[in-house]
Amino acid sequence: MFDPTAQSLVPPAVAHRIKGRSDRTIAWIFVAPTIFLLLAVNIFPLIWPIRLSLTDFRTNRPNNPVHFVGIENYRKILTNPDTWASLQATAHFLIWTIALQVVIGFTLAYLLNKKFRGNDLWTTLIVLPMMLSPAVVGNFWTFLYQPQIGLFNYVVAFFTGVGPSSFSMIGEVALAPWSIIIVDTWMWTPYVMLICLAGLRSIPDYIYEAAEVDRASSWRQFWSITLPMVLPFVMLAVLFRGIENFKMFDLVVQLTGGGPGATTQLTSIDLKREAFEKWRTGYASAYAVILFVTVFGLASIYVKALNKVKDR
Amino acid sequence: MSFSITDPSPRQKWIAGALVIAYAVLTLLPLVWIITPGFKTPSDAIAYPPKVFFSPSLEGYVNLFTSRTRLAPEDLLKLGPPTTWYDTIVRHYDMVITGPSRYGERFLNSVIIGFGSTFLSVVLGTIAAYAFSRFKVPLKDDLLFFILSTRMMPPIAVAIPIFLMYRQLGFNDTHLGMFLLYTAVNLSLSVWLLKGFIDEIPIEYEEAALIDGYIRFQAFYKVVLPQAATGIASTAIFCLIFAWNEYAFAVLLTSGTAQTAPPFIPTIIGAGGKDWPAVAAGATIFLVPIMVFTILLRKHLLRGITFGAVRK
Numbered sequence: 001m002f003d004p005t006a007q008s009l010v011p012p013a014v015a016h017r018i019k020g021r022s023d024r025t026i027a028w029i030f031v032a033p034t035i036f037l038l039l040a041v042n043i044f045p046l047i048w049p050i051r052l053s054l055t056d057f058r059t060n061r062p063n064n065p066v067h068f069v070g071i072e073n074y075r076k077i078l079t080n081p082d083t084w085a086s087l088q089a090t091a092h093f094l095i096w097t098i099a100l101q102v103v104i105g106f107t108l109a110y111l112l113n114k115k116f117r118g119n120d121l122w123t124t125l126i127v128l129p130m131m132l133s134p135a136v137v138g139n140f141w142t143f144l145y146q147p148q149i150g151l152f153n154y155v156v157a158f159f160t161g162v163g164p165s166s167f168s169m170i171g172e173v174a175l176a177p178w179s180i181i182i183v184d185t186w187m188w189t190p191y192v193m194l195i196c197l198a199g200l201r202s203i204p205d206y207i208y209e210a211a212e213v214d215r216a217s218s219w220r221q222f223w224s225i226t227l228p229m230v231l232p233f234v235m236l237a238v239l240f241r242g243i244e245n246f247k248m249f250d251l252v253v254q255l256t257g258g259g260p261g262a263t264t265q266l267t268s269i270d271l272k273r274e275a276f277e278k279w280r281t282g283y284a285s286a287y288a289v290i291l292f293v294t295v296f297g298l299a300s301i302y303v304k305a306l307n308k309v310k311d312r
Numbered sequence: 313m314s315f316s317i318t319d320p321s322p323r324q325k326w327i328a329g330a331l332v333i334a335y336a337v338l339t340l341l342p343l344v345w346i347i348t349p350g351f352k353t354p355s356d357a358i359a360y361p362p363k364v365f366f367s368p369s370l371e372g373y374v375n376l377f378t379s380r381t382r383l384a385p386e387d388l389l390k391l392g393p394p395t396t397w398y399d400t401i402v403r404h405y406d407m408v409i410t411g412p413s414r415y416g417e418r419f420l421n422s423v424i425i426g427f428g429s430t431f432l433s434v435v436l437g438t439i440a441a442y443a444f445s446r447f448k449v450p451l452k453d454d455l456l457f458f459i460l461s462t463r464m465m466p467p468i469a470v471a472i473p474i475f476l477m478y479r480q481l482g483f484n485d486t487h488l489g490m491f492l493l494y495t496a497v498n499l500s501l502s503v504w505l506l507k508g509f510i511d512e513i514p515i516e517y518e519e520a521a522l523i524d525g526y527i528r529f530q531a532f533y534k535v536v537l538p539q540a541a542t543g544i545a546s547t548a549i550f551c552l553i554f555a556w557n558e559y560a561f562a563v564l565l566t567s568g569t570a571q572t573a574p575p576f577i578p579t580i581i582g583a584g585g586k587d588w589p590a591v592a593a594g595a596t597i598f599l600v601p602i603m604v605f606t607i608l609l610r611k612h613l614l615r616g617i618t619f620g621a622v623r624k
Contacts, residue, residue, distance in 0.1 A: 026528050027447040034440035034499055035455070041496035042462045045473040052473070059476065108335060114320040116329035122336045124610045129339060131606045135559035136595045139578040140346050143588055149358040151345050164360075186339060191617065198618035208318040247466040250559040254578055268560075271468045276564060281472065288469030295464045 046292075053286035060279040073286035083287070085262060086270040092177055093184075093252075093266060094245050098238055100185045105192030106234065112193070113200045123197075127190045134187065138254030141183050145169040145255075176259040180252050184245065192237045199233030200226070232310045239302055246295050267291055346599070349592035357588045372589025374398045376415055376580065376597075380407040415576065415594055422572040422598070425487060426555040429494035434548045436495070437502030438510075438540070442532055444503070445510040446518070456507070459500045467560035475565060485566045493561055498551040505550070508619060509543025510536065546616030549609055556602060573598050 053073055057066045077083050108126070112119050129137075144152045147168040157164035169179035203226065211221045249268040252258070258265040258273075265273075271291065275284035320328070349357040350372045356363050357372075380402055383391075391408065394400045402409055443449055444456065474493060475484075483489030513536055521531040537544075563575040577594045581587055606613060 023447060023528055026532075027443045027449055030439035030443035031449055034436045034503060037436070037492070037496045038459065038462070038499060041474070041493060042458075042470075042500070044477065045465070045470045048473040048476070049469070108332060111328040111332050114325050114328035116325040116332075119329070119332065122332050123614075124607055126332075126336050126339060127610070127613075128343060128603055128606060131553060131557075131602045132599050133557035133559065133574045133602075135557075135563075135574045136577050136598060139591070140595055141342070143349075143591075144342060144345060149360050149362070151342070151362050154360070154362050186342065189339075194614060194617050205318055212318060243464055247464075249466065249468060250574075254559075268466045268468050271466065272564075275468065275472050276475075281476075284472055288466070288472060291469060292465055295466075296461060299464060 049285035049288050052282050053289050055282045056280075057282045058279050059281045069282070073283045074290065076283065077287050077290060082262070082270065083267075086265050086267045089177065089259075089262070089264055090246065090248075090266045093180060093248065093264075094242060096181045097184045097188070097245055098241055100181065101189045101192045101241060102234060102238060104185070105189045105237070106196045106230070108189070108193040109196035109200055112197055127194070129187045130190050132187070134251040135254050137183065137187060138251040141179075141255055142170060145179060147171070170256050171260060173260050173263050176256055176264050180255055180264055183251060183255060184248070187251070188241060188244075192234075192241065195233050195237040195240075196230060199230040202233075203229045228312075232306065235302075235306045235309060239299065239306065242302075243295060243299060246291075346592060347596045349588050350596045352589055354586055354589055357592070358586070369401075369589075370398075371401050372587075372593035374401050375587055375590040376593040377413055378402070378409045379411055379413045381410050382407050415573075415580065418571055418573045418576040419597065421487070421570055422556060422574075425490050425494060425570070425572060426552055429491050429498060429555045430548055430551040432491075433495045433498035433502045433551050434506075434544060437499055437506050437547065438537075438544060439532075440499075440503050441506035441510050442536060444507050446515070456504070459503055462497075462500045468564075471561055471564045474561075478565060485568060485570050487570045490562070490566060490570050490572070493565070494555045494558065497561075498554055501554070502547045502551055505547045505616065505619065506540070506543060509540055509547075512543075513539045542612060542615070545609070546612040546619070549605065549613055550616055552605075553602060 054068060054070055055066050056069050056073070058064060112123060141152075144150045145168070147153055147165045152169065153164040153167070156162060156167075167175060169175045169182075207225055208221060211225060216224070247268055248266055249272070252264055252266055253269055253272075256264045258269050262270075271284060271287050274280050274287060345362075351368045351370070352363070352366050353369045353371055356366045356369075378398070383406065385406065388403070388406060388408070394403045399409060444452055449455065478484045478489050481489075483492075517535045517539070518531045521535045522528070526534065557574060558572070559574040562572045566572070566575070573594070577591065577598060580591045580594050582590070
């Protein structure tokens with residue numbers, strides 16, 4: 001009924017909503033701080049190095065005249081054999097860590113998927129190594145790798161009868177790359193395992209039941225059902241681990257410091273030397289740009305392949 | 313309880329369990345070997361063959377938290393007998409405690425910067441993720457992709473311009489500088505994760521709330537946030553783990569005031585390179601909170617890790 005004494009003809013609830021901020025304002029208020037912070041700390045570091053890389057600026061001699069050298073830095077980096085040695089060390093590290101982690105991680109996930117009693121407890125325990133600080137872990141594995149007193153050499157000697165002081169994982173040129181691979185695998189296999197486990201769990205039971213009804217053998221089921229359906233997950237794990245290990249710095253710097261000579265000098269360590277020890281900032285900026293473009297390009301290609309696999 | 317013909321047989325479960333437990337024990341052995349030397353004396357810690365049974369001592373922890381000097385025997389006699397238990401331990405080596413070491417400060421810095429940056433990145437990330445999820449933000453896909461690609465940069469590469477920028481602004485070696493940097497780095501992860509979690513919340517709840525007269529902000533606060541709580545918890549854990557364990561930025565951008573624990577722990581070894589119990593003690597104190605965290609909050613963690621794999 002029309003009531004002429006009513007305060008307002010608009011119901012209070014709706015009036016309240018009209019008075020609140022509009023959606024667009026809220027959206028901007030919510031997004032703005034993030035964008036601002038990311039611009040300052042993420043965009044800026046992408047742009048300034050590009051400009052720096054075209055100069056011969058040195059941070060430790062800020063009063064030197066700065067020359068614009070064009071692509072000279074890029075040329076020097078790509079023709080420097082040390083750069084390629086670093087890339088090779090990084091590639092060796094990447095390939096072996098990914099291979100080992102995928103094989104061991106998938107096996108573990110497969111076993112865990114058998115759902116034996118207490119598998120939650122053991123999963124939690126297995127996952128612990130990856131939560132630790134890689135720098136602290138790297139530092140401490142130097143203790144484990146010591147030839148005379150280290151646990152690692154002791155265990156190897158125990159099982160193979162080789163004298164414990166006869167080899168040094170960190171000191172020898174042939175063994176140092178394996179020392180970092182072992183520690184990284186120790187830390188990150190649980191990560192691959194978890195992703196594979198999620199993949200295995202996502203396969204519905206009825207597919208296997210249908211295969212059983214069709215009298216498919218276990219091996220056949222594994223090849224035709226399990227592997228193809230877990231493949232996208234494995235590829236995703238490979239992508240994440242690949243990107244992380246390409247950037248690897250903390251663990252290796254503490255464990256070997258770049259290795260005897262430069263055998264474990266991964267690209268990040270090489271970059272650190274150029275930028276923060278030799279202070280060739282312009283040169284290092286070019287190096288950084290090259291690294292970023294490389295990882296970005298490889299990741300983009302890989303993601304395209306991954307999407308194709310997912311859409312099968 | 314339904315029985316499926318695809319359930320693993322008891323024998324399979326037993327074998328799977330045995331293998332997984334074997335791996336877990338093998339993988340936990342280095343972890344045990346990081347913690348136990350903290351309770352050994354320096355000579356026990358480097359004993360060969362590695363001592364499994366030893367008489368425990370708190371020497372490592374005492375050395376970790378104190379700085380000491382050696383006195384000549386006559387001066388020692390002048391001081392009189394030691395008064396506290398830690399004094400007794402230190403006197404044993406003809407030394408006297410001169411004050412606290414810098415470890416306590418470093419640990420505290422880790423706590424402040426770690427928790428602070430986590431809090432801010434989760435708060436900003438939640439509201440930004442909500443906006444990306446619910447509103448038509450211009451250039452949304454590009455922004456999201458840009459946010460993801462920032463994770464591909466090697467930290468060293470980012471550190472070069474940040475180092476220069478911070479030097480200009482006077483942020484070098486300040487809590488605020490590290491706080492902002494860690495927040496920005498964590499933001500990309502937290503926006504990406506949280507957007508996924510919020511995407512999963514059906515939009516009907518908010519629409520119902522809006523029809524009932526709530527304004528947008530209230531709809532966010534009262535309807536979406538409680539449902540996103542577990543997702544927020546998962547994201548917070550990841551952000552905290554990153555900020556806690558971070559080494560590359562900390563070692564390059566801090567040296568004293570704002571230095572966190574990871575760059576400091578390797579230096580505890582001391583001049584002679586023999587004080588492994590103190591390093592072990594430092595590493596243990598640093599690792600234990602994260603380990604406890606992992607065990608208590610494992611469900612959130614596991615959900616977060618596999619989240620990126622399962623969705624999309």
